[in-house]
Amino acid sequence: MACRAYGLRLLTVFAMAAVLVVGAPPADAQKKGGVLRVGNLGEPPALDAHWTTASITETLTNHIYEGLYSLDAGNKPIPMLAESHTVSKDGLTYTFKLRQGVKFHNGKEMSSEDVVASLNRWGKQSNYGKSLFAQVAELRAVDKYTVEMKLKEKSAIVLISLAVPNNFGAIYPKEIAEKFPPETKVTEYVGTGPYKLVEWKPDQYIRMVRFDDYKSRSEKPNGYGGGKTAWLDEIRWVPVPEVATRVAQVETGELDFADDLNLDAYDRLKASTGARPIISKPYYWLVAVFNKKEGLMTNEKLRQAWQAAIDIEPIMKNVAGGRAEFYRMDNSLAPVEITAWHTKLAGLPWNEHNRDKAKRLLQEAGYKKEPIRFMTTQEYKWMYDFALLSKQQLEDAGFNIDLQVVDWATLVKRRNNSKEYDVFTTGMGAFYDPTHHIYLTNSWPGWTSDESILKLQAELARETDPKKRMALWEQQTRQFYEKVPVIRYGDLFGLRAARNTVKGFNEATERIRFYNVWLEK
Amino acid sequence: MFAYLVRRILAVIPVMAVVVTVVFLLIHLIPGDPVSVMLGPDATPTQIEATRRSLGLDRPIHSQLLGFYGRVLRGDLGQSYFLDRPVVTAIVERAEPTLMLMACALLVAVVIGVPSGIVAAAHRGSAWDRVLMLGSLLGVCIPGFWLSLNFIYLFAVRLGWLPAAGYASVLTDPMSAVRYMVLPAFSLGFNQSALIARISRSCMLEALQQDYVRTARAKGLPNRAVTYVHAFRNALVPVVTVIGVTTAVLIGGAVVTEIVFNIPGLGRLVISAILRRDYPVVQGVVLVTAATYVLINLIVDVLYAFIDPRIRYD
Numbered sequence: 044m045a046c047r048a049y050g051l052r053l054l055t056v057f058a059m060a061a062v063l064v065v066g067a068p069p070a071d072a073q074k075k076g077g078v079l080r081v082g083n084l085g086e087p088p089a090l091d092a093h094w095t096t097a098s099i100t101e102t103l104t105n106h107i108y109e110g111l112y113s114l115d116a117g118n119k120p121i122p123m124l125a126e127s128h129t130v131s132k133d134g135l136t137y138t139f140k141l142r143q144g145v146k147f148h149n150g151k152e153m154s155s156e157d158v159v160a161s162l163n164r165w166g167k168q169s170n171y172g173k174s175l176f177a178q179v180a181e182l183r184a185v186d187k188y189t190v191e192m193k194l195k196e197k198s199a200i201v202l203i204s205l206a207v208p209n210n211f212g213a214i215y216p217k218e219i220a221e222k223f224p225p226e227t228k229v230t231e232y233v234g235t236g237p238y239k240l241v242e243w244k245p246d247q248y249i250r251m252v253r254f255d256d257y258k259s260r261s262e263k264p265n266g267y268g269g270g271k272t273a274w275l276d277e278i279r280w281v282p283v284p285e286v287a288t289r290v291a292q293v294e295t296g297e298l299d300f301a302d303d304l305n306l307d308a309y310d311r312l313k314a315s316t317g318a319r320p321i322i323s324k325p326y327y328w329l330v331a332v333f334n335k336k337e338g339l340m341t342n343e344k345l346r347q348a349w350q351a352a353i354d355i356e357p358i359m360k361n362v363a364g365g366r367a368e369f370y371r372m373d374n375s376l377a378p379v380e381i382t383a384w385h386t387k388l389a390g391l392p393w394n395e396h397n398r399d400k401a402k403r404l405l406q407e408a409g410y411k412k413e414p415i416r417f418m419t420t421q422e423y424k425w426m427y428d429f430a431l432l433s434k435q436q437l438e439d440a441g442f443n444i445d446l447q448v449v450d451w452a453t454l455v456k457r458r459n460n461s462k463e464y465d466v467f468t469t470g471m472g473a474f475y476d477p478t479h480h481i482y483l484t485n486s487w488p489g490w491t492s493d494e495s496i497l498k499l500q501a502e503l504a505r506e507t508d509p510k511k512r513m514a515l516w517e518q519q520t521r522q523f524y525e526k527v528p529v530i531r532y533g534d535l536f537g538l539r540a541a542r543n544t545v546k547g548f549n550e551a552t553e554r555i556r557f558y559n560v561w562l563e564k
Numbered sequence: 565m566f567a568y569l570v571r572r573i574l575a576v577i578p579v580m581a582v583v584v585t586v587v588f589l590l591i592h593l594i595p596g597d598p599v600s601v602m603l604g605p606d607a608t609p610t611q612i613e614a615t616r617r618s619l620g621l622d623r624p625i626h627s628q629l630l631g632f633y634g635r636v637l638r639g640d641l642g643q644s645y646f647l648d649r650p651v652v653t654a655i656v657e658r659a660e661p662t663l664m665l666m667a668c669a670l671l672v673a674v675v676i677g678v679p680s681g682i683v684a685a686a687h688r689g690s691a692w693d694r695v696l697m698l699g700s701l702l703g704v705c706i707p708g709f710w711l712s713l714n715f716i717y718l719f720a721v722r723l724g725w726l727p728a729a730g731y732a733s734v735l736t737d738p739m740s741a742v743r744y745m746v747l748p749a750f751s752l753g754f755n756q757s758a759l760i761a762r763i764s765r766s767c768m769l770e771a772l773q774q775d776y777v778r779t780a781r782a783k784g785l786p787n788r789a790v791t792y793v794h795a796f797r798n799a800l801v802p803v804v805t806v807i808g809v810t811t812a813v814l815i816g817g818a819v820v821t822e823i824v825f826n827i828p829g830l831g832r833l834v835i836s837a838i839l840r841r842d843y844p845v846v847q848g849v850v851l852v853t854a855a856t857y858v859l860i861n862l863i864v865d866v867l868y869a870f871i872d873p874r875i876r877y878d
Contacts, residue, residue: 096603097602138817170612287824288729291720449595450596
């Protein structure tokens with residue numbers, strides 16, 4: 044495009060000169076240089092990984108910061124800033140050896156005191172951190188490169204908690220981790236990641252440039268972890284709130300990458316000569332969350348009736364714009380992509396669309412057509428669509444649904460107040476461990492307080508033998524379909540798009556990462 | 565005259581007081597909570613409470629309102645929850661794109677609207693008249709966002725003549741600034757040009773029926789001179805008033821245009837602030853916009869008093 048700045052042309056000239064000097068690279072060889080412009084839907088509320096679960100913050104901060112562990116292609120923990128770890132025989136002491144010579148963006152070498160300060164902060168604010176630190180008795184620096192974690196009880200979730208990419212245990216320099224208390228977001232951004240933040244102009248762009256002193260792991264790239272190379276000179280994140288504009292800009296080449304697109308753009312992108320569509324999996328499984336603290340839905344029979352009544356396939360098909368590429372029918376609570384925890388259980392009462400059973404359960408529940416307040420939003424079209432279709436199906440089975448359409452900010456506020464609703468819509472993203480499924484806890488809206496569910500969750504947190512854990516998880520899944528704390532609909536996938544010049548992008552990970560990505564221009 | 569001025573200026577104070585209160589109450593009374601949005605979808609109620617406390621949102625609303633009055637009087641609009649900067653700074657940063665967009669859209673509206681109205685009136689009943697008035701009817705009817713998206717598809721995606729969206733400051737890169745501004749200015753200005761065209765046409769028709777026009781014709785002046793010199797200048801006065809009104813309408817229209825074309829202006833600022841309940845920013849932008857309106861009205865009133873002594877009433 045002629046509108047591009049001269050700087051880029053100059054850069055191209057330099058790049059060409061460099062190629063001439065070094066000799067022409069073979070086809071598809073990685074190339075250093077260039078600015079990758081990524082369009083996303085808005086501003087992050089913070090660039091503090093400990094502070095918020097917002098997915099846009101997750102995406103951005105994972106380029107700046109790193110944790111002790113990361114996830115491999117099968118979403119299992121692998122070391123990142125940690126070199127290795129040992130566990131004492133009683134299972135109560137974890138000793139982490141740190142990698143040496145890893146530098147922060149401010150030039151300081153990362154050491155055990157940074158790790159201790161950062162994880163302590165994370166343990167007070169992040170959901171994953173808090174659930175791990177509930178089991179931690181003490182975290183201390185043994186020497187410059189060794190950290191020791193003493194546990195109160197045996198724990199199965201130490202490594203996975205340190206590896207989750209969302210709301211993650213990013214390592215900050217000690218000075219920053221201690222300067223900002225957990226409830227205040229960090230506003231100085233110094234990490235060990237392959238890119239460093241240089242400029243943040245709200246609603247205009249966030250610029251990250253290559254961190255030249257980045258020390259990569261020696262392994263090959265693997266999932267979110269492994270070796271990372273910053274081929275790009277710069278990643279420029281451009282908030283483009285209007286989704287149609289994001290599509291147009293990736294078609295014209297004003298953006299190199301666009302995330303969170305509407306599914307109806309798929310055909311246009313497929314026909315485009317310069318860009319290609321990418322289906323992102325897993326995205327969400329659609330969920331109706333019941334208020335189990337007070338009101339109508341505290342009645343288990345009523346929840347079972349809902350589960351029996353709905354016919355999920357037509358709902359999913361509609362939400363996915365009629366395209367089979369964008370949805371998947373599956374009853375496992377962990378998506379297929381989380382290989383370690385995906386279950387294949389037969390005979391679960393999922394997607395029964397059995398109207399007689401639903402009517403019988405309604406009768407047993409003593410339901411007298413009282414209106415059920417079902418809260419949704421049009422801000423996310425898929426939520427509104429599946430709520431509307433559910434309403435129709437449920438009313439055919441004898442329910443009386445009062446659909447309340449509010450904006451997203453209102454929904455997330457109201458869902459914390461048990462007096463204001465009976466059901467709300469949202470999506471369940473990837474949870475990497477059975478204990479991370481928030482809808483099975485008492486602290487998340489909807490308040491699952493069923494004792495048998497919580498008991499299994501506690502056992503899952505303590506049990507360290509993988510085989511026994513899997514058995515417990517299968518038991519929990521069966522129990523889920525019996526107690527029905529929420530309704531699991533099908534899996535919905537997302538759509539993103541990249542210019543054909545974007546190479547090396549890992550399409551298999553759920554969230555976008557641009558280390559190991561280069562531009563072919 | 566002096567007493568009139570003082571009265572007008574004093575009248576501004578209660579208006580602004582009402583604006584400040586209404587703005588504050590409106591944004592605080594609608595449901596929704598900035599903290600839940602900030603902390604993300606999986607935040608727990610305990611976390612949310614802690615952050616609410618640290619932002620002072622747990623205080624009763626009247627005490628928050630009193631604090632807000634005090635800060636506004638000191639010229640302090642507070643600190644944005646999301647943007648990590650004072651609201652005043654955020655507004656100053658975003659003013660340039662919005663002002664540029666409005667100026668360019670107004671230019672487009674006038675340049676298209678006034679000549680089409682005059683040509684249509686001068687050739688009343690001709691094919692020109694019909695085509696232009698049909699065009700302006702379409703202009704009034706077509707929603708701005710639909711036009712914007714189709715402009716993007718045609719001129720950026722299909723033809724590749726112009727960038728689809730974005731903004732460059734005219735101060736740093738004038739060439740890019742013009743290229744970025746063409747589509748938004750036309751999408752926003754086109755709707756308004758339709759209104760201006762219709763008003764211009766009817767004013768022009770009225771002027772063309774005046775006695776002095778007949779006299780000019782009787783004198784044997786060429787048709788062109790009669791239309792463009794005698795009638796046009798007299799038809800201009802109501803047209804200028806409409807252009808003034810248009811400017812106000814553009815402020816509203818600019819919000820949609822800024823979103824579609826990804827222009828980092830005040831409209832986008834206030835929309836994203838509403839969606840994430842960034843109270844200080846919403847209050848600040850609405851307050852500044854309202855103050856601008858009030859100020860313009862004040863200036864117009866004062867100007868009237870200068871132009872027409874009868875308006876002074878005393």
